[in-house]
Amino acid sequence: MPTDPLPDWVPARRRVIGDRIRAARVAAHLTQEAVAGRSGLDRKTVNRLEQGHTSPLLDHLLLVADAIGVPAADLMRE
Template identity: 55%
Template sequence: MPSAPPPDWVLVRRRAVGERIRALRAQARLSQEKLAERAGMDRQAINRIEQGHASPLLDNLIRIADALDTPLRDLVG
C-alpha cells in the first residue's frame, strides 16, 4: 500500500533545504556534477534534492554537507 504524500509544510521545508544546498554549492563554485562526485552520489540525485523533488536520506545530507565543507545544521537550519 503506497504511503500518503507528505503534508504541504513538509514539502515547503524540503524545498528550503534544496535551496540552501543549491546556494552553498553556487557559493563554492561547484557544478551539480562536481558536488555529486565529491559526495559520492549521482548528479540526478543532487538535482532532485535541490529541486525539492526527493526527500534525501540523512546519510546523503551528511555526505553533501561534508562535500560542501559546511555543518549539517546549515543545510537543514
C-alpha cells in the same frame, strides 16, 4: 508511518533545504557534477535534493554537506 498525503509544510520545507544546498554549492563555486563526484552520489540525486523532489536520506545530506564544505546543520536550520 508518515501521513499520506503529507502536510503542505513538508514539501515546502524540503524545497527550502534544497535552496540552501544550491546556494551553498554556488557559493563554493561547485557544479552539481563536482558535488556528486565529491560525495559519491550521482548528479541526478544532487539535482533532486536541490529541487526538493525527493525526501533526502540523512546520509545523503551528510555527504553533500561534506562535499560542499558546510555543516549539515546549516542546511537543516529553521
